[in-house]
Amino acid sequence: MPTTYKDSTYKEVLCWTANTRIKYRPNPKSGKSFIRYAKYEKSKTPAEAMANHSFAQDLFFDYEHGHITVLGGEKRSKPLNPDEETDDWSKIDKMLARMHRSWKTWSNTFEVAKTLGVDRRQLTSDKGDGESAKMRAGRLAANEMAKMILKAAAAEHRKIDNDDVVAVLQLWGFRDNVSRQNVMKEGIKVVFSDTLGCVASYDGAILVTAATSQYPDFAKVLCRRLSDHMPEEFKKHSYGWTSINVNANYAGRLHRDANNEGPSFIKAFGNFTGGQLNYWGDDNKAEGTVETCCDPKDRITMDISKQLLLFDGNRGHSVENFKGNRYSLVYFCTGQFFKANKTVRGELERCGFNFPTKEGLNIAKDLLGKPRGYKALKNTKAVTAGSTKPTAITWPQEANKKHAVNFLSKEMQAKANRAVKDLTHTVDTWESRAKECIDTKFTGYKVCYLTLPDKRRRCNIYMIGVSGGRRLAVSGDEDEVGGGKYAFKKVKEFPCGPAIESSRISEVRVWCEKLGAKSDPRAGKKRVIRSYANKVGGEKRELLKRKMSASSSSSSAQAKRARTAGA
Numbered sequence: 332m333p334t335t336y337k338d339s340t341y342k343e344v345l346c347w348t349a350n351t352r353i354k355y356r357p358n359p360k361s362g363k364s365f366i367r368y369a370k371y372e373k374s375k376t377p378a379e380a381m382a383n384h385s386f387a388q389d390l391f392f393d394y395e396h397g398h399i400t401v402l403g404g405e406k407r408s409k410p411l412n413p414d415e416e417t418d419d420w421s422k423i424d425k426m427l428a429r430m431h432r433s434w435k436t437w438s439n440t441f442e443v444a445k446t447l448g449v450d451r452r453q454l455t456s457d458k459g460d461g462e463s464a465k466m467r468a469g470r471l472a473a474n475e476m477a478k479m480i481l482k483a484a485a486a487e488h489r490k491i492d493n494d495d496v497v498a499v500l501q502l503w504g505f506r507d508n509v510s511r512q513n514v515m516k517e518g519i520k521v522v523f524s525d526t527l528g529c530v531a532s533y534d535g536a537i538l539v540t541a542a543t544s545q546y547p548d549f550a551k552v553l554c555r556r557l558s559d560h561m562p563e564e565f566k567k568h569s570y571g572w573t574s575i576n577v578n579a580n581y582a583g584r585l586h587r588d589a590n591n592e593g594p595s596f597i598k599a600f601g602n603f604t605g606g607q608l609n610y611w612g613d614d615n616k617a618e619g620t621v622e623t624c625c626d627p628k629d630r631i632t633m634d635i636s637k638q639l640l641l642f643d644g645n646r647g648h649s650v651e652n653f654k655g656n657r658y659s660l661v662y663f664c665t666g667q668f669f670k671a672n673k674t675v676r677g678e679l680e681r682c683g684f685n686f687p688t689k690e691g692l693n694i695a696k697d698l699l700g701k702p703r704g705y706k707a708l709k710n711t712k713a714v715t716a717g718s719t720k721p722t723a724i725t726w727p728q729e730a731n732k733k734h735a736v737n738f739l740s741k742e743m744q745a746k747a748n749r750a751v752k753d754l755t756h757t758v759d760t761w762e763s764r765a766k767e768c769i770d771t772k773f774t775g776y777k778v779c780y781l782t783l784p785d786k787r788r789r790c791n792i793y794m795i796g797v798s799g800g801r802r803l804a805v806s807g808d809e810d811e812v813g814g815g816k817y818a819f820k821k822v823k824e825f826p827c828g829p830a831i832e833s834s835r836i837s838e839v840r841v842w843c844e845k846l847g848a849k850s851d852p853r854a855g856k857k858r859v860i861r862s863y864a865n866k867v868g869g870e871k872r873e874l875l876k877r878k879m880s881a882s883s884s885s886s887s888a889q890a891k892r893a894r895t896a897g898a
Contacts, residue, residue, distance in 0.1 A: 340395040345410035345431050347390070349378035349423040352404035359398060368398075376404070378423050387426050462504070468751065469504025470546050475750035476502055476738065477548035481555075483736050490559035491552055492731050496600050498738035499552050500658045502747060505579050514583035522581040527553065528574035528684055529665050529675065531590065537670045539678045547682040553577065554683035557596060557662050560639060562726045568694055570596065571687030573668045573679065576661040582606065582652050587614070587621050588644035590666035592687075594695045595644045597662070598728070599636040603655030607632045608640065611647035612722025615704035621647045629705055631723070635659070638725040641695065646702055646722070664692065698724055770796025771827055773848040777801065778836070786812045790819070792839055794827075794848055805831065805839050 347353075355372040358365055371383035377390060393399045411420075413428040420428070462470070480495045505523035515522060527543045527550050543550050553575055561569055572595075588595075599606060609632050611625040618624050625647040632651070633640060642648065644663060664687045671679075676686050700720030737743065775795040780788050792805040804825045807817035819839050821831050831842045 336391045336395055340391055341431075342410070343401075344390050344394055345427050346407040347377050347401075347423075347427065348405040348407065349421045350376055350405040352376060352402040353380070354400045354402055355380075355393070356398050356400070359396075378421070381423065381426070387430055391430075462506075466504030466506065469502055470542070470549070471751045472744075472747045473499045473502040473504070474546040474549045476743065476747040477546075477552040478750075479736075479743070479747070480552055480738055481548060483734065483738075484555075487735060489732075489734065491555040493556075493600050493728075494731050494737075494739050495552060496556050496660070497658065498743070499549055500577070500579065500600065501656070501739075502744065503549065503577070503579075505577075514581070514586050516582065516584045519581070522583075523579040524581070525577045526574055527577060528572070528679060528682075529668065529671065530574065531665055531667060535667075535670075537665070537667065537675055539675055539682075543682050544678060550575075551683035553660055554685070556598070556660070557639075558683075558685055560728065562639070562641075564698065565691060565694060568688060568690035569685055570662075570695055571664065571685045571691050572596070572662040573665045573671070573684065573687060574663055576659075576663070578659045578661070580657055582650040583648075585609075585621055585625060585647055585649040587616060587647055588663070591644050592664040592666045592668055593643075593692050594641050594699055595661055595663035597635055597640050597642065597644075598638075598660055600658045600660070601636075601656040603636070603653045603657040605651050606636070606653030606657045607651045608635050608642075609649045609651065610642055610723055611705070612642070612700075613703045613705055613708060614646040615702040615707070616645065618704045618706045624705055626705065633723070633725060635725075637728060639728055640723060640725050641698065642723040643699060643702070768796050768798065768800025768802045770794075770798050770800055770802065772797045773802075773827075773843075773846055776804070776840075776843040776848045783808065787814075788817075790817050790836070792819075792843065794825075794843065794846065804828070804843070 358368050360368045371380045371385040374380035374383050410431045411428040413432040477499050506525050507521040508524040509521050529537050532538050609630040611630055614624050773794040777793045779791045787809040790807045793801040794804045805819050805821050807819035810816045819833050828846050
């Protein structure tokens with residue numbers, strides 16, 4: 332959302348309806364804007380203006396600059412709530428509601444930045460896909476807390492324990508996940524749930540999620556919680572996992588997980604009562620849906636706050652209601668994990684994951700009996716012929732020990748948040764590395780912020796060379812403390828590219844990309860690492876490309892024949 336619009340502009344325009352009566356002044360614009368303004372300047376309502384090629388942003392711009400006068404008609408006393416959208420809303424209503432949502436998100440960015448004492452661009456420049464500023468701030472703080480925990484654990488030669496996990500999870504910015512419909516109870520529209528590690532893509536690829544790469548120390552703490560407390564059965568061939576479901580404060584309804592390979596480990600954390608795991612160990616999905624196969628009387632209920640549980644997530648399970656703050660971690664191996672190439676495996680290892688081995692996976696599978704099916708168990712013969720192995724195994728967990736530092740304290744939370752403020756690299760660190768780089772060809776760029784002696788901010792853009800070194804290319808100082816506006820200019824020492832002077836970082840990014848650089852590959856969604864199965868997947872993609880190309884050629888040929896016939 333542009334920063335040029337005043338709050339009063341949003342509050343006025345967002346209360347308009349399709350039938351609000353407006354009047355445009357004679358065309359005051361030039362160039363392409365003059366041509367487009369001429370198409371909608373005779374419009375008498377927002378609905379007419381949009382039908383006559385006005386953009387939604389034009390309503391805000393034109394009103395703020397005095398090009399629109401409101402004459403009356405239908406108006407609301409307050410903007411529409413985008414969360415209350417129905418099918419009865421008009422197109423204008425839906426459009427203004429979306430603009431309202433964007434405005435609230437934009438405004439919240441400044442509020443979060445002010446609370447942390449950082450420039451808003453520090454929270455937005457390297458955001459991952461779908462991250463809000465609040466999520467970004469929480470995740471940065473969680474990652475900084477994780478760094479301190481890992482350092483303390485190394486110094487004290489100790490394991491990562493429950494309190495360490497809660498310390499990072501209570502800071503983590505969870506996503507409002509609307510996709511996990513299978514775990515949502517009636518009336519619930521979103522859950523707080525994120526996946527670290529690998530997920531399977533719609534096109535058959537195995538991906539490392541952006542959040543994993545963006546916050547590696549956070550991932551390491553969660554991974555260490557399992558590896559530091561691995562059961563004796565896996566001493567020789569350790570249990571491996573590709574993914575972790577990170578859940579907060581929701582009680583999942585009866586469901587089965589989809590496409591997990593082998594059993595999973597699960598552990599609950601936090602200060603809560605209730606929240607036990609219900610498990611139907613003999614649930615066999617071949618017998619039907621989870622609702623028809625799992626009778627409440629057949630469940631076993633386990634307290635996973637005090638025990639580490641190995642279970643098969645592909646069988647029915649649910650969570651009892653609870654009071655308090657409850658987190659859970661589910662360590663599992665995604666189906667088709669063998670598609671992961673060396674790059675994907677290397678990234679998982681960098682973030683603390685223990686990639687599955689055939690031996691470790693077989694041990695986990697052999698520990699649990701196969702599901703017999705509750706319908707089959709009604710037959711006496713099936714009971715006597717069934718497996719004698721347990722359907723789930725628990726291991727008691729040792730109590731937390733007191734450590735030199737209490738990472739659950741408010742003081743440590745404040746320290747983690749202060750660390751976010753100091754995340755920007757110092758001049759000495761970046762410029763010393765920049766002076767060592769003499770590259771003139773670049774693969775990426777990095778946006779960094781630092782605080783000047785007078786408390787204003789400086790934004791530096793470093794080009795990442797083909798050697799991996801960095802060169803300072805563009806710099807801009809904030810106009811005033813907290814102003815958020817910068818005067819960007821190419822530095823004299825940088826020999827490449829044309830001169831640039833701008834107040835918009837978007838123009839600087841375009842300038843960087845013209846030099847062949849893309850945004851920092853470790854930033855946000857551009858850090859997603861993919862791995863395809865084999866040549867079969869490649870052949871399918873190539874076939875799809877050929878079909879699309881053939882379709883495009885066919886359309887072009889048809890258009891050519893139509894033009895010839897018309898002539």
